[in-house]
Amino acid sequence: MATIENISQMRDKFPALRQKVHGKDLIYFDNGATAQKPDSVLSLLNEMNSGTNGNIHRAVHELSAKCTSLYESARITIKDFINAHSTEEIIFTSGTTASINLVANSFTTKFIAKGDTIIICEADHHSNIVPWQMACERSGAILKILPIDENGEWMMDKLESLIDESVKIISVAHISNVLGIANPVEKLIKIAHKVGAKVLLDGAQGIVHENIDVKKLDCDFYAFSGHKLYGPTGTGVLYGKREILEDMGPWMGGGDMVESVSLFKTSYAPPPLKFEAGTPNFIGAAALGEAINFVQQFDREFIRDQEYALTTSLLEGLKSIDGVKIYGESKHKLPIYSFNIEGVHHSDLAMLLDKMGVAVRSGMMCCEPLMTRFHTTGMVRASLLPYNTIEEIDLFITAVQKAVKMLK
Numbered sequence: 232m233a234t235i236e237n238i239s240q241m242r243d244k245f246p247a248l249r250q251k252v253h254g255k256d257l258i259y260f261d262n263g264a265t266a267q268k269p270d271s272v273l274s275l276l277n278e279m280n281s282g283t284n285g286n287i288h289r290a291v292h293e294l295s296a297k298c299t300s301l302y303e304s305a306r307i308t309i310k311d312f313i314n315a316h317s318t319e320e321i322i323f324t325s326g327t328t329a330s331i332n333l334v335a336n337s338f339t340t341k342f343i344a345k346g347d348t349i350i351i352c353e354a355d356h357h358s359n360i361v362p363w364q365m366a367c368e369r370s371g372a373i374l375k376i377l378p379i380d381e382n383g384e385w386m387m388d389k390l391e392s393l394i395d396e397s398v399k400i401i402s403v404a405h406i407s408n409v410l411g412i413a414n415p416v417e418k419l420i421k422i423a424h425k426v427g428a429k430v431l432l433d434g435a436q437g438i439v440h441e442n443i444d445v446k447k448l449d450c451d452f453y454a455f456s457g458h459k460l461y462g463p464t465g466t467g468v469l470y471g472k473r474e475i476l477e478d479m480g481p482w483m484g485g486g487d488m489v490e491s492v493s494l495f496k497t498s499y500a501p502p503p504l505k506f507e508a509g510t511p512n513f514i515g516a517a518a519l520g521e522a523i524n525f526v527q528q529f530d531r532e533f534i535r536d537q538e539y540a541l542t543t544s545l546l547e548g549l550k551s552i553d554g555v556k557i558y559g560e561s562k563h564k565l566p567i568y569s570f571n572i573e574g575v576h577h578s579d580l581a582m583l584l585d586k587m588g589v590a591v592r593s594g595m596m597c598c599e600p601l602m603t604r605f606h607t608t609g610m611v612r613a614s615l616l617p618y619n620t621i622e623e624i625d626l627f628i629t630a631v632q633k634a635v636k637m638l639k
């Protein structure tokens with residue numbers, strides 16, 4: 232059970248949650264955009280930046296050896312966290328966007344030809360739309376779209392009609408950053424694999440709210456960012472099945488990704504280094520490992536209970552507001568709610584909430600096609616993490632009601 236004691240114990244680790252904004256105690260409900268960082272992550276960043284700083288994999292000196300060890304230990308932590316087969320399957324990137332672009336480049340170059348099909352979803356983030364449009368332009372592949380219904384759920388019957396042997400990859404969000412719905416990815420993966428199509432899951436939100444087991448999921452790629460998982464910005468991961476990564480060429484060339492270089496020819500290092508050209512964000516990667524150690528201190532049941540309590544309480548609170556329209560009502564919701572209020576502009580509401588110390592996101596949330604689907608120019612989003620509380624939700628709902636009175 233999630234108890235007040237262990238939630239406040241968790242909150243205590245986050246200095247950013249203790250600040251005042253516009254003279255008010257901060258209520259931070261923009262975790263879908265980026266999470267705050269616990270002390271342990273901040274200390275490691277500080278310690279490495281101010282002391283243990285030596286470029287990895289290259290030198291024999293102590294600082295380099297320590298950083299290499301921290302970087303490679305973080306890779307092991309991540310491998311265990313998502314239950315990958317081996318560390319060769321864990322590629323460090325600068326975030327979800329970079330991970331998806333890596334696949335959209337390397338996988339497409341190797342495996343996709345003119346007339347093949349790539350499928351994405353209409354609810355996806357721009358990071359999972361634009362790279363695939365670019366991949367189609369380069370390769371001559373056709374882009375097809377998995378639609379969603381009025382509640383924001385995938386229309387699985389439509390998927391069956393899009394799928395055939397021309398489909399080489401389906402790239403979709405595990406959890407929508409706007410709708411907060413956990414999509415039926417297991418089912419989609421089974422359907423895709425029947426025709427030999429690979430599946431990339433955009434796990435930017437999924438990694439935060441679900442227990443990820445890539446072996447059980449059987450996805451071919453899983454992409455996520457560190458900064459949404461209590462880790463540093465500019466960090467991320469691409470998980471890929473080893474046999475696919477071995478067949479894919481590198482996307483970027485440079486130092487550390489080679490086995491041997493002559494002036495006219497290069498042989499590449501095996502994965503993961505083949506995909507990590509140049510000096511990586513090794514301090515960030517080590518701190519991402521620390522963020523995952525932090526998450527793992529908390530009992531999974533505690534996290535699940537707390538997320539459930541926040542989700543139900545937020546829904547109840549929002550439903551009590553006159554004229555509210557909530558987008559994406561599903562049984563599979565996480566504490567990410569996007570909404571509008573009749574007669575109120577989303578950005579006006581978000582601006583007034585900010586003045587009351589409440590941080591929410593407003594606008595298109597990098598999902599313009601989804602906004603078009605719901606005939607709106609934007610929404611307000613409250614996205615919570617287990618360190619948020621029911622008391623904060625009550626204060627948030629009161630603040631929304633006050634703001635709406637001022638705006639109407």
Ligand code: PMP
Pocket residue numbers: 263264325326327328329356358359404406407408433435436456597
């Ligand atoms: N996909 C989803 C579902 C997201 O929520 C985000 C971040 N909002 C991204 C992709 C992009 O992540 P990043 O900006 O960290 O690369």
